[in-house]
Amino acid sequence: MELIGLVNYALFMGIFIGIYALLALGLNVQWGFAGLFNAGIAGFFAVGAYTSAILTSAHADGRIGGFDMPFFVGWLAAMVAAAAIAWPIGKICLRFRSDYLAIATIGIAEIIRLVIKSEEALTNSARGITGLPRPGGDLPYVESQAAYLAIVIGVLAVTYLLVERQFNSPWGRMMRAIRDNELAARAMGKDIEYRRLEAFIFGAAIMGLAGAMFAHFNRSITPEAIDPMVATFLVWIMLILGGSGNNRGAILGAAVVWIIWSVSEIATDQLPHEYAVKAKYIRLFLIGLLLQLVLRFRSEGLLPEPLRGDQSKTGSGQ
């Protein structure tokens, strides 16, 4: 492969890692901070992607939307929309153990998938919404990819700093207290359900933002753009492998898992067609197995959650 091809591939991969790292950060807020099991990540992702697509695409007949707004309005709206979906679900399910939330988020992701497939007036069903503006999209190809990567890294850095700040603040301490000992936290007078709802909505908003960034990167969004189950599961394995409760771990996990995932795809695509199709499922099997192995042998992940509480941060590791 020529150098320029490699550069292009690296840029492409960088953008995807950035978007998945955002999703993993969002999940870290929910699972790492608050111990909330979200099995419908792809649903919040899709809500973000479509919200931004509807607001920023050019006007089209027979479809609501096409407001031609600038991309950042779409991105903000994506966060708001994902948060708005998270609110009622959290409100109903966060009173119970996280198992119920897991089931309900599977359900909401399924409903969102149905809505996207069948509400033609909103999402243009199978054809999807195309022609989204892409920041830096007028530049030549390589420069435009690089510009988008820079934007993704910028958004990721800002999100990381915000989440990290939140994590180290009294709010983060309280969330960990609720996660680790709900009864004790309740006895201290913390409003557990409300605080969990905050974490759930905060995480969902980040996921919505990631969805919007994905849609604008592709300049389009269709129901087939991502496989919901695979995307949700990849984010989970990224966070668990990287280290739940550790934001750097979430980003590292996103990079490691995405590199394994996409390089193995290139490798299996070299196979003859009939094997290549099966190889996709073998890869899925192996990624499932990887999760089992991490849970069993290194459940704290590559970068464990840092121990806090004393001034010296030497306590990390265990």
Add this chain to the structure above:
Amino acid sequence: MGILELLNFYVIPGIVLGSIYALGAVGITLVFAILRYAHLAHGDLATLGAFIAFAVVTAIGVSPLVALPVAVVATAFIAVGIDKVFYEHLRDRPKIITVIASLGIALMVRAVVQVIWGVDSESYVRGISRPDVYFGLRIRDREIYTVLAMILLVGGLYVFLKQSKWGKAMRAMSDNPNLALLSGIDNRVVVMLTWIIAGGLCAASGVFLGINTELKSMMGWHMLLPMFAAAILGGVGRVEGAVLGGLIVGIAEELSVLVLPSEYKAAMAFVILLIMLLVRPTGLLRGKVL
């Protein structure tokens, strides 16, 4: 619309679908109550059971009802095996870790099905089966088998849980695990029995879904939400509740077509689930809330 039309096109298919959900929901409710976590791989285990029966049907050309016991036994073994290999060592950790593991198992089991049998739709028997007419009700043979099998299997389980020593042990573990362990109940046997029952019933629900519709690698995953809705609607830990819940969810899904676009049939289970969690989380028959 006449009453017969309502029964023929909505209620009878609903009861059949509900019986299929009930078979799966009983397993979910037992795992939820005894092992105390939501098992997200339940639907995909049903898919595996259905395809094991499919392998038997294509290999020796018997009817799917003959292949059913094979699939039930094989899936029960696989369920016990999955527990031993993947879930057992997580038992002392927070239960939610096992839920994460089960999401991974769901993906793995489905990948196995997709690698071995591919992703295309299959069916046990080719051709169309015509319904017989009983007093104006149009019922297919396979629909009678499905409901009868559900009643027999769940009825047998109900008697087992109420009468036998190990059935009582399972109920004791569900009611108060500490007290049960203290009185000398062997937890390993209870866990194994739970998986044998859950896995076997899972396979039965998959096979009957395959008999009444078609076999697809995603069939089980799409059943997961209705099965959980049924288990929670009936009350977690209540076998008869799971049957009641399954029937209600099945009939509600079929009736929803009257008022909603048919694409949203699958949304009914979710609506029922949320309403129950909101209004009466213990379920109709007063089950547990974790």
